[in-house]
Amino acid sequence: MKKITQEKFVHEFKKRLAEKYALDVKDAAPSELYQTLVSVVKSGYSDIWRNTWKDYVKNDEKQVYYFSIEFLPGRLLKSNLLNMGWYDIVEKGLKEMGLSLDKISEAEVDMALGNGGLGRLASCFMDSLASDGLPGNGNGIRYKYGLFKQKFVDGYQIELPNEWLTDGNNWAVARESKAVDVLMGGQVHLIDNGKYLEPIYEGADVIKAVPYDTGIVGYRNDHVNTMRLWDAQIPATEEVKYPTIEDRRRVEDLTSVLYPDDSNYEGRILRLKQEYFFTSAGIQSIVRHYKKYKKPLTKISDYVAIHINDTHPAMCVAEFMRILLDEKHLDWEVAWEQTVKTMSYTNHTIMAEALEKWPLEMLEKVQPRILQIIQEIDRRYALELAGKRDQDFIDRTRIIKDGMVKMAHLAIIGSHSVNGVAKLHTELLEDDVLHDFYELYPERFNNKTNGIAVRRWLQVANPELSKVIDQTIGTKWRFDTKKLKELEKYADDKKVLKKIGQAKRSNKVKLADFIKQETGIVVSPDAIFDIQIKRLHAYKRQLLNLLGIVKLYLDLKDDPKQKMIPRVFIFGAKAAPSYHYAKSIIKCINEVANLINNDPTIKDKLKVVFLENYGVSLAEKIIPAADVSEQISTATKEASGTSNMKLMLNGALTVATLDGANIEIKDHVGDDNIFIFGLTKDDVLQYEKDHSYHSADYYNNDPVLQRVLNAFVDGTIPNIEVEGHEIFDSLLRVNDEFFVLRDFEAYIHTKEKVAQTYADQLAWQKKCLINIANAGYFSADDTVAKYAAEIWDIKADQPTEGT
Numbered sequence: 100m101k102k103i104t105q106e107k108f109v110h111e112f113k114k115r116l117a118e119k120y121a122l123d124v125k126d127a128a129p130s131e132l133y134q135t136l137v138s139v140v141k142s143g144y145s146d147i148w149r150n151t152w153k154d155y156v157k158n159d160e161k162q163v164y165y166f167s168i169e170f171l172p173g174r175l176l177k178s179n180l181l182n183m184g185w186y187d188i189v190e191k192g193l194k195e196m197g198l199s200l201d202k203i204s205e206a207e208v209d210m211a212l213g214n215g216g217l218g219r220l221a222s223c224f225m226d227s228l229a230s231d232g233l234p235g236n237g238n239g240i241r242y243k244y245g246l247f248k249q250k251f252v253d254g255y256q257i258e259l260p261n262e263w264l265t266d267g268n269n270w271a272v273a274r275e276s277k278a279v280d281v282l283m284g285g286q287v288h289l290i291d292n293g294k295y296l297e298p299i300y301e302g303a304d305v306i307k308a309v310p311y312d313t314g315i316v317g318y319r320n321d322h323v324n325t326m327r328l329w330d331a332q333i334p335a336t337e338e339v340k341y342p343t344i345e346d347r348r349r350v351e352d353l354t355s356v357l358y359p360d361d362s363n364y365e366g367r368i369l370r371l372k373q374e375y376f377f378t379s380a381g382i383q384s385i386v387r388h389y390k391k392y393k394k395p396l397t398k399i400s401d402y403v404a405i406h407i408n409d410t411h412p413a414m415c416v417a418e419f420m421r422i423l424l425d426e427k428h429l430d431w432e433v434a435w436e437q438t439v440k441t442m443s444y445t446n447h448t449i450m451a452e453a454l455e456k457w458p459l460e461m462l463e464k465v466q467p468r469i470l471q472i473i474q475e476i477d478r479r480y481a482l483e484l485a486g487k488r489d490q491d492f493i494d495r496t497r498i499i500k501d502g503m504v505k506m507a508h509l510a511i512i513g514s515h516s517v518n519g520v521a522k523l524h525t526e527l528l529e530d531d532v533l534h535d536f537y538e539l540y541p542e543r544f545n546n547k548t549n550g551i552a553v554r555r556w557l558q559v560a561n562p563e564l565s566k567v568i569d570q571t572i573g574t575k576w577r578f579d580t581k582k583l584k585e586l587e588k589y590a591d592d593k594k595v596l597k598k599i600g601q602a603k604r605s606n607k608v609k610l611a612d613f614i615k616q617e618t619g620i621v622v623s624p625d626a627i628f629d630i631q632i633k634r635l636h637a638y639k640r641q642l643l644n645l646l647g648i649v650k651l652y653l654d655l656k657d658d659p660k661q662k663m664i665p666r667v668f669i670f671g672a673k674a675a676p677s678y679h680y681a682k683s684i685i686k687c688i689n690e691v692a693n694l695i696n697n698d699p700t701i702k703d704k705l706k707v708v709f710l711e712n713y714g715v716s717l718a719e720k721i722i723p724a725a726d727v728s729e730q731i732s733t734a735t736k737e738a739s740g741t742s743n744m745k746l747m748l749n750g751a752l753t754v755a756t757l758d759g760a761n762i763e764i765k766d767h768v769g770d771d772n773i774f775i776f777g778l779t780k781d782d783v784l785q786y787e788k789d790h791s792y793h794s795a796d797y798y799n800n801d802p803v804l805q806r807v808l809n810a811f812v813d814g815t816i817p818n819i820e821v822e823g824h825e826i827f828d829s830l831l832r833v834n835d836e837f838f839v840l841r842d843f844e845a846y847i848h849t850k851e852k853v854a855q856t857y858a859d860q861l862a863w864q865k866k867c868l869i870n871i872a873n874a875g876y877f878s879a880d881d882t883v884a885k886y887a888a889e890i891w892d893i894k895a896d897q898p899t900e901g902t
C-alpha cells in the first residue's frame with residue numbers, strides 16, 4: 100500500500116479538491132469531499148491492484164471466479180480505509196481540516212446490487228478472499244438500479260427506484276478494452292465442416308458486455324482483488340440493427356434492474372437473459388485471460404475454479420462446454436471432464452418454491468445453442484445411468500423433465516462439489532432434498548457454514564466495542580478473529596463487563612438519536628432493544644414477533660401499572676413487491692406500532708419502530724445497538740442466516756429456533772448464553788409428513804392466543820380491516836404453514852426469560868461477552884479458507900508484514 104502520513108494526506112486531499120472542483124475545503128459539499136476522498140484512496144491501492152493480478156499470471160497461480168447474480172457491498176469508503184491501514188491517519192487528517200470522516204462517509208450511496216443474505220455473503224466472501232491473500236475474483240451484473248428504495252406511506256410499503264449511479268460510482272473502472280460479445284436469441288444449425296460440428300447462428304442479437312472492475316482491498320496485506328460487474332451495451336458495429344428507442348431499450352434493459360424477489364422463483368424471460376448474459380461474459384473473459392498462462396485447455400481446471408452461487412449462474416456449466424466444444428474444438432469427454440473439475444456449486448435454500456426451473460422454449464429463445472448442450476448433457480446423464488439405476492431414479496434426477504430444465508440438477512451434475520451453508524442445511528440436503536444425488540455422488544457433498552466479514556461488522560460498524568476489546572485482550576483479534584476467544588478469561592471481570600455495557604449503551608444512544616431524527620419516535624436507551632432485521636418472509640416469522648408484541652400490549656392495557664423493563668422492538672425488512680402477504684405483515688407491524696407508540700397509558704414501557712429502507716448501511720447502525728437478536732424462523736426453513744452472526748458478534752443475545760446456523764451458535768456459546776425455543780427439525784418434518792398439525796386447536800385451547808389473534812380482526816388494532824383478516828385467515832383457515840401458533844407459547848415464555856435475565860445487568864453482560872468471544876468462529880475469513888482448501892484448491896500469497 101502506498102505509504103501515507105497525515106501531512107501528506109492533507110496536502111494530497113486539498114490538491115485534488117482544488118484540481119477537481121476548484122474549491123477550498125470549507126466551500127465543498129459533502130458529496131464533493133467524498134468524491135475527492137475516493138480518488139485519494141484509489142490512488143493509494145492502484146499500484147498494488149495492478150501487481151496483484153499480474154503476479155497471478157507470472158506465478159501460474161490457480162484463481163477462483165465467484166459467479167453471483169447479486170453482490171451487496173454497501174459503502175466501500177471506511178472499509179477500504181481500514182483494510183489499507185489508512186483509517187486513523189485519514190480520520191485525523193480530515194479532523195485537522197475541520198472535516199468528519201463519519202459525515203463524509205454518509206455521502207456514499209450504498210452499492211445495493213443484491214436482495215439480502217445471498218448477495219451480502221458474496222460481498223463478505225470478496226472481502227475475505229482478498230484479506231486471506233487468495234486469488235479470487237467476483238463476476239456479476241452492474242445493475243443500473245439497485246434494490247428498490249423502501250418508503251412507508253400510511254403504513255404500506257412503497258417501492259421507489261434506486262438510482263445509485265446518478266453521482267457516478269467512482270470505485271469502479273470501466274474497461275472497454277476487455278469487452279466481450281454475448282450472442283443471444285436467433286436460431287442455430289450445426290453443420291459438419293469435415294473437422295467438427297460447426298454451429299451457424301442466424302438472427303442472433305450481439306450484445307457487447309463491458310466490464311466495470313472494482314478493487315477489493317485485502318486487510319493490511321498488500322493484496323487487491325477484482326470484482327467484475329458487466330454492463331450490456333450495443334456494439335458499434337450493430338448500431339443500425341437497433342434504430343428505435345425501443346430497440347435500444349431491449350439491450351440496455353438487460354442490466355437495468357435487479358429482480359427484487361428472494362426465496363421465491365419467478366420464471367421471467369428477462370431474468371433468464373440476465374443469467375445467461377453475465378455467465379457468458381464471465382466465462383468468455385476467463386477463457387481469454389487463460390491464454391496468458393500459455394497452458395493447454397485440457398489443463399484449465401488446474402488453473403481456474405468457477406463457483407456457482409446458487410443456481411442463478413448454473414448456465415456456467417453449459418457455456419463453458421460451449422466454448423470448449425464450439426470454439427476450441429475439444430472432444431465432448433475431454434471438455435466435460437474439465438468442466439466438472441472446474442465448477443462447484445452452493446445451494447442456499449431447501450424451499451421448493453425457490454428452486455429454479457425454466458421451460459425449454461424460454462431457454463431456446465434466450466440461447467438455442469445452450470439448450471442443445473443442456474439436452475446433450477441430460478441425454479448422456481440418462482444413458483450413463485441406464486441399467487445401473489431404476490427408471491424412476493433417472494427420471495427424478497435428470498436435468499430435463501416435463502418440458503422444464505431444472506437448474507439445480509444442471510449445477511450438481513456439472514460440478515465436483517455441492518455445498519450447503521450450515522450443518523443442519525447440508526444435512527437436510529443430503530438426507531432429504533438432494534438425497535438421490537447424495538446417493539449418486541456422496542463425495543461431492545460438503546458443508547461450508549456461512550461466515551461474516553468481522554472487519555466491517557465489528558471494526559468499522561462498532562468502534563466503541565472494538566476499543567474495549569483492544570483494551571482487554573490487545574489488537575491481535577483484528578488479524579485473527581479466533582483470538583476473540585481470549586475475552587472469555589474476563590467473563591467475571593466486572594470492570595470489563597461494565598465497559599462492554601457502556602459501549603452498548605453509547606451505541607444505543609446513537610441509535611435512539613437516529614430513530615428520533617428518522618421517525619420522530621422517542622425511545623429510551625435504557626429499554627431492551629429487541630431487533631429483527633432481515634427480508635420479510637412468512638418463514639422468517641416476523642409475525643410471531645408481532646404476536647408477542649401485541650400480547651405485551653394487551654397485558655399492559657390490563658395492568659398499566661405493571662412493573663416491567665421497557666422494551667423497544669425494532670424492525671428492518673423489505674418485502675418483494677409482488678409478495679402480497681409479506682406486505683400485509685408490514686402494514687400490520689406499522690399499525691401496531693402506531694397504536695402502541697401513541698397510547699398515553701403505555702408511556703415509554705413499549706415502543707415499536709419499523710425503520711424504512713433496511714440495507715447494509717442501516718444494518719451498520721442498528722446492529723451495534725442490539726440487546727436481543729430475533730432468529731425465529733420455522734426450523735428447517737432458514738438455510739443459515741447471517742444476521743444472527745453479526746448480532747452475536749456485537750454482543751446481542753439470540754432468541755432462536757434450532758434452525759440454520761443458530762444451532763452452531765448455540766454449540767459455541769452453550770445453552771446458558773442463548774435462548775432456544777420451539778419446534779425442532781424432526782418435529783417439523785414429522786408434521787409435514789403426517790399432517791397432524793391443526794392450528795385451530797391452539798387457538799381454541801389458548802385464551803391468550805385467542806385474544807391476541809382477535810385483536811387483528813375486532814378493531815383493537817385500527818386500520819387493518821383487510822390485512823388483519825388476511826393474517827387471521829392464514830393462521831387459522833389455511834392452517835398456519837409455518838407453525839406460528841404452535842410456537843407461540845414457547846416463544847412468549849422464552850421472551851419472559853429474556854426480560855428476567857436482563858434485570859441482572861452484570862449477568863447479562865457476561866452472556867454478551869461470551870457471545871462476542873465465540874463469534875470469531877463465524878468469520879468469513881475462515882469459511883473462505885475452507886472453500887479454498889477443500890473445494891477450489893487455491894493457495895494464498897505468502898503473507899506480507901502488516902503495514
Ligand code: 26Q
Nearest residue numbers: 216217360361362365447520737738739740741
Ligand atoms: C431466483 C429466480 C428469479 C428471481 C429471483 C431469484 C432469487 C433471488 C435471490 C432467489 C433467491 C435469492 C436469495 C436467496 C437468499 O438470500 N438466500 C439466503 O442465503 C443466505 C446466505 O447463504 C442464507 O444465510 C439464508 O438463510 C438464505 O435464505
